[in-house]
Structures are given as structure tokens and as C-alpha cells.
Amino acid sequence: MGLLPAIADAFARQAGFCRRLGSPLTAAVCDAAVLACDTTSLTGRTLADWPGDPMADALMMRFTGGCNAMVRADRAPMLAPLYPPAATPSVADLAAALRLLLADPALDAALAGWLDGPPQTNEVARAGVLMPGLMVIAAATSLPLRLFELGCSAGLNLALASFGYRLGSVTIGDPRSPVQLAPAWTGPPPPVAGVSVLARRGTDISPLDVADPAVRERLMAYVWPDQPERVARAAAATAVALADPPPIDRADAADWTEAHVRPEPGSVAVVYHSIAFQYFPPATQARIAAHLAGLAATAAAPVAWLRYEMDDASAARLPTLRLTLWRGGDPEERLLARAHPHGTFLEWLA
Numbered sequence: 001m002g003l004l005p006a007i008a009d010a011f012a013r014q015a016g017f018c019r020r021l022g023s024p025l026t027a028a029v030c031d032a033a034v035l036a037c038d039t040t041s042l043t044g045r046t047l048a049d050w051p052g053d054p055m056a057d058a059l060m061m062r063f064t065g066g067c068n069a070m071v072r073a074d075r076a077p078m079l080a081p082l083y084p085p086a087a088t089p090s091v092a093d094l095a096a097a098l099r100l101l102l103a104d105p106a107l108d109a110a111l112a113g114w115l116d117g118p119p120q121t122n123e124v125a126r127a128g129v130l131m132p133g134l135m136v137i138a139a140a141t142s143l144p145l146r147l148f149e150l151g152c153s154a155g156l157n158l159a160l161a162s163f164g165y166r167l168g169s170v171t172i173g174d175p176r177s178p179v180q181l182a183p184a185w186t187g188p189p190p191p192v193a194g195v196s197v198l199a200r201r202g203t204d205i206s207p208l209d210v211a212d213p214a215v216r217e218r219l220m221a222y223v224w225p226d227q228p229e230r231v232a233r234a235a236a237a238t239a240v241a242l243a244d245p246p247p248i249d250r251a252d253a254a255d256w257t258e259a260h261v262r263p264e265p266g267s268v269a270v271v272y273h274s275i276a277f278q279y280f281p282p283a284t285q286a287r288i289a290a291h292l293a294g295l296a297a298t299a300a301a302p303v304a305w306l307r308y309e310m311d312d313a314s315a316a317r318l319p320t321l322r323l324t325l326w327r328g329g330d331p332e333e334r335l336l337a338r339a340h341p342h343g344t345f346l347e348w349l350a
Contacts (some may be wrong), residue, residue: 003048008034010054012225014061018224021342023288025226032094040219041102043112050115056279058119061222066114067098069221075099075110083199084225096176121222124163124237126232126274126308128181131160132167132190133306133321133336134270136350139193139300140325140332143268148251148261151276151286152202154210154219155206155246156237160199162244163237168348178236183339187348198267200246203256207248210241230342253280254287261291263301275319275341297326302307312338318347 003011015030037044038045043063050059066199070076071083071295078100080091102108134145140249168185170192216238223234249256261269271292277285297303312320321337339346 003034003037003044006336007047007050007054007059011060011063013055021136021283021340022224023224025083026064026224027320028088028091028094029244029326030060030097031091033060033063035091035095036072036098036102041108041112041114042105042110043102046112046115061119062115062117063111064224065119065222066235068109068223069082069114069217070101070107070110071225072217072221076107084228088199088226101148114334117206118220119222120153120206122153122219122234123230123275123342124156124179124233125181125183127157127160127179127270127336128165128167128183128275128343129308129319129321129339129346130157130272131163131172131181131195132346133171133272133308134160134195134350135167135190135193136323136334136336137268137270137302137304137325138195139191141268141299141327143266143302144196144198144262145268145270146198147200148269148271149200149202150208150257150271151175151279152204152246152273153249154208154215154238155202155204155248156210156219156234156241157274158200158202158246158248159237159240159244161195161200167346176238179233179240181233181273181343183343184345186346186347188350190348201260202248203251203260204248205250207250209337210238211245216232233244252284254284254291257288258291261295261303263295263300263303265295265301266312268302268304269295270304270306272308274308275310277307277309292324293331295326298328302327308339310341314340321346 009049011030015027018027039045070078078097101285163179164177168189170189303326308321318338325332336350337348
């Protein structure tokens with residue numbers, strides 16, 4: 001018995017998404033999984049019996065991340081010849097290789113194990129979308145920032161103030177940083193404002209410690225292997241995090257926000273997240289919004305909420321960068337940008 005139609009459809013939808021985002025290999029692995037996986041393997045049974053929403057649970061990325069991890073670890077000799085630097089293989093060839101992998105009980109169990117945990121990604125190029133948002137906050141308040149990142153995973157983007165950026169015609173950040181970001185920019189330039197970070201802290205329900213080599217390899221496994229610039233960027237950002245480890249707490253995002261985020265005179269409390277809020281339970285989302293709206297923010301102690309999320313109701317259907325700024329009185333709401341989910345391009349609207 002093969003995959004249930006709902007699971008197969010989710011893999012097909014993810015394949016289309018990957019193709020549109022420039023990863024034909026990951027798309028082909030998704031398509032091949034539908035052909036290769038059935039209930040004769042542990043991996044196939046785990047997929048077929050999946051109890052949740054495969055899209056919401058990123059089930060397909062768990063599968064493709066597991067395949068990439070096994071190739072990177074030299075544990076999948078049948079798949080390795082089909083991965084970079086080789087040209088993108090056919091779906092049929094990938095399916096044949098996956099059948100060989102799943103026929104080996106040890107390899108099948110290893111791949112099935114990757115389905116147990118959610119993907120942990122730190123797409124570093126998203127910092128190129130977040131940084132101009134921080135510049136807007138800095139320009140509006142003329143104050144240094146205290147950063148609070150929700151759903152930060154390994155916290156690579158907690159180091160965003162130490163990266164270098166070219167944002168349209170504006171250059172900012174550290175030109176010597178190993179992480180240099182230059183999203184394709186359309187629209188007017190962002191405000192020219194220096195971003196001074198007083199403090200930073202993040203939270204994740206299952207944070208990753210980049211000091212652990214196995215964790216670093218897990219992070220790299222989820223970077224699509226046929227996008228070498230992303231692979232190099234993730235490795236560089238991991239090195240930055242190793243040199244200056246970000247403080248991260250294991251906690252529910254709402255519990256943590258309520259416990260840690262407060263206005264303080266002389267700085268802006270900035271809560272931010274990128275392609276993470278959609279994975280929080282609705283009750284958690286509501287509590288975060290209510291807590292931020294209820295804080296006693298003033299012009300001397302503002303509170304900002306910067307969110308880069310898939311909430312665009314327009315025909316563009318791209319993630320948006322939105323800012324809510326509280327400085328006393330009514331909140332200031334701004335749609336700052338629409339951007340690629342991985343931060344490769346940005347349409348500045350502010």
C-alpha cells in the first residue's frame with residue numbers, strides 16, 4: 001500500500017513550492033518519495049500513518065532533511081551519486097535509489113527517525129529582510145534596541161547586528177563579517193539609521209546548541225543541497241554563533257514573552273520572528289499579541305513587534321514584513337515590505 005492521497009498530495013505541493021524557490025533536487029526528492037514509500041518500510045508506514053497535518057508539520061522537509069543528512073554523513077551510497085555536485089537526477093532514478101535505501105533495515109530506521117522531530121532551520125538570509133525593519137525602528141525612536149526573538153531555533157539570526165548588508169543603495173553593518181547579505185531590492189531605500197543592540201535573547205520550544213557538532217550537522221541537513229550559496233551562508237553564520245553564542249531559553253513563546261518582555265526607559269524592546277509564528281498554537285499567538293498590546297509603552301520606553309511571516313492576503317502571496325510600534329497612545333501599524341520566504345528578494349514598501 002502506498003501513501004494516502006492526503007500525504008501524497010502534500011509531497012506534491014511541497015515539490016511545487018521547492019521548484020518555485022529554486023531547488024529542483026529537493027522537489028524531485030519529494031516526488032520520488034511518493035513513488036518509493038509504501039508500508040513495506042518503517043519510513044513508509046510512518047508517513048502513511050501520520051496523525052497530524054503534513055503541511056503544518058513540515059513532514060516533507062523532515063523527509064528531505066533526513067535524506068540530505070544521510071548523504072552528508074556518507075550513510076546513503078545509493079543516494080550520494082545523485083546529489084550535488086551531480087546534475088539534478090530524474091525522479092525515477094531518485095525513486096529507485098530510495099527503494100534501495102528503504103530496503104536496508106538500518107538505513108530505513110535512520111530515515112524514519114528524522115520524521116520524529118520538526119525541521120530546525122535558521123535561514124540566515126532572512127536577516128536581510130529583518131535588518132531594514134530594525135533600521136525603521138531605530139530611525140523612529142533614536143534609541144538602542146533590546147532584541148527578543150521568538151522561535152529562534154539555534155539563534156543564528158540573533159547575531160543579525162554583526163552581519164554585513166547591502167540594502168538597495170544603503171550599506172550597513174560589518175563589512176568584515178563572514179556573513180554578507182544583499183537581497184535583490186526594489187522600491188525606495190530604507191532609512192539610513194544605525195542599529196545599536198543593547199541586549200539580545202531568544203526562545204524556542206526545542207532550541208539547538210550550535211556548540212554540539214551533531215546539532216550543527218542537523219542544521220546543515222535542512223539547507224537545500226543544490227543551493228550552494230545558502231549552504232555556505234549557513235556555515236558562515238554558524239561560525240559567527242560559535243564565536244559569540246546567543247543566549248537562548250527553552251520555553252513556550254507566550255510564557256517567555258510574558259516573563260521577559262517589558263519596556264525600559266532609554267531603549268526599545270523589539271520582539272521579532274521570521275516564518276515561525278504560523279507554527280505557534282492559536283492560543284500562544286493570542287497571548288503574545290495581548291501581552292505586547294498591554295504593555296505600558298511610552299516615547300521614552302517604546303515596544304516594537306517586527307514580524308516576517310506568511311500572512312499576505314494579496315495576490316502576491318509572499319511573506320510580509322510588518323511593524324507595530326507602541327510609544328504611548330494608539331499603536332503605529334506599518335506594512336514595510338514583501339519578500340521571498342528565504343530572503344533572496346525584497347520589495348520595500350515603507
